[in-house]
Amino acid sequence: MLRKGQVREWTEVSLLIPDSSAEAISNFLIDEGTTGIEEIDADQGWKRLKAYFPAKERKGGLLRRLYRYAKSLRDLYPELCRVQVETRSLAQENWGENWKRFFKPIEVTRHFLVSPPWSSLRLRKGQIPIIIHPGMAFGTGTHATTKLCLQALEEALKRKKRTVLDVGTGSGILAIAAAKAGAREVVAIDVDPVALNAARDNVRTNDVADRVRVRMGSVGKVLKEFDVVVANIDLKSLRRMRRPLFRHLKPGGILILSGILRRNEKDLLQFYLELEGLTPMKTTWEGEWSCLTFRKKLERPNRNPPVALRSPGEGALEAFSSGSS
Numbered sequence: 001m002l003r004k005g006q007v008r009e010w011t012e013v014s015l016l017i018p019d020s021s022a023e024a025i026s027n028f029l030i031d032e033g034t035t036g037i038e039e040i041d042a043d044q045g046w047k048r049l050k051a052y053f054p055a056k057e058r059k060g061g062l063l064r065r066l067y068r069y070a071k072s073l074r075d076l077y078p079e080l081c082r083v084q085v086e087t088r089s090l091a092q093e094n095w096g097e098n099w100k101r102f103f104k105p106i107e108v109t110r111h112f113l114v115s116p117p118w119s120s121l122r123l124r125k126g127q128i129p130i131i132i133h134p135g136m137a138f139g140t141g142t143h144a145t146t147k148l149c150l151q152a153l154e155e156a157l158k159r160k161k162r163t164v165l166d167v168g169t170g171s172g173i174l175a176i177a178a179a180k181a182g183a184r185e186v187v188a189i190d191v192d193p194v195a196l197n198a199a200r201d202n203v204r205t206n207d208v209a210d211r212v213r214v215r216m217g218s219v220g221k222v223l224k225e226f227d228v229v230v231a232n233i234d235l236k237s238l239r240r241m242r243r244p245l246f247r248h249l250k251p252g253g254i255l256i257l258s259g260i261l262r263r264n265e266k267d268l269l270q271f272y273l274e275l276e277g278l279t280p281m282k283t284t285w286e287g288e289w290s291c292l293t294f295r296k297k298l299e300r301p302n303r304n305p306p307v308a309l310r311s312p313g314e315g316a317l318e319a320f321s322s323g324s325s
């Protein structure tokens with residue numbers, strides 16, 4: 001049965017590729033956010049890969065990047081010049097339970113393992129499971145930006161009992177990871193009602209509803225300061241949110257930004273440093289994606305006096321003072 005907010009239509013991207021390139025192409029598809037890949041042996045030396053994406057994701061852009069990537073690999077795998085890609089739409093209703101077999105647990109960082117609810121897990125010591133219903137919202141753990149944020153959160157949460165704001169929570173994956181890694185309070189916000197449904201569902205499944213509050217809205221509506229603020233959104237939103245994100249950080253707090261391509265990383269870094277209240281800590285990369293981490297300075301320079309947080313009142317999110325998700 002379909003869950004509320006769950007993807008109803010999928011795009012299957014099917015490619016015939018030389019055997020030897022299968023790992024590189026699979027990694028590319030994972031970075032692009034596929035939620036499952038099936039690998040089928042074809043003729044001698046060839047493989048068919050079938051990757052599944054929620055249909056609402058733009059097919060045109062994905063195919064362009066895929067051809068460009070295949071072209072960049074041709075020196076290593078000359079047969080890739082004959083790569084054949086086919087796509088088709090699949091309605092989940094007609095797919096029975098078959099789709100589930102493509103979603104397997106994946107180790108996304110040293111500590112975090114993301115798994116669909118139906119997998120039985122054998123965890124290593126120190127491994128933290130995050131159970132996500134696949135395909136309901138962005139954030140299955142396979143996308144490079146989610147992985148980079150999870151790695152940055154792992155670092156930021158080495159000190160326990162932190163408070164965390166997750167802006168653009170999607171499936172809730174970062175908020176859930178933060179709670180499971182020892183944060184004492186997490187606020188997860190998103191402007192998309194479908195994502196909020198998915199996040200609430202996942203928060204309950206992971207048994208962290210006592211620490212994670214999921215709320216509708218954007219960063220301007222939050223009333224508190226946090227030890228850690230994470231925002232995996234997109235370049236334009238991150239530029240727009242610079243001041244509110246900064247304001248919601250406690251002095252000494254950590255800001256994690258992703259959803260940006262490498263080619264835009266320097267400009268965004270510079271743009272945030274213009275605030276003069278942040279120190280750059282680390283930049284990490286995976287594929288063409290970047291993640292920036294900053295620390296908020298303890299003393300605030302006079303040129304940027306602290307801006308008052310909104311007082312509770314009209315438009316404020318009642319939830320950020322009490323209540324559960």
Ligand SMILES: C[S@@+](CC[C@H](N)C(=O)[O-])C[C@H]1O[C@@H](n2cnc3c(N)ncnc32)[C@H](O)[C@@H]1O
Nearest residue numbers: 138139146168169170190191192195218232233
């Ligand atoms: C790239 S997804 C990230 C999901 C998840 N946090 C992850 O890291 O995998 C970005 C999410 O940000 C949400 N979003 C976009 N603009 C926003 C805004 N102004 N305020 C809050 N959320 C926003 C989208 O609805 C989407 O769910």
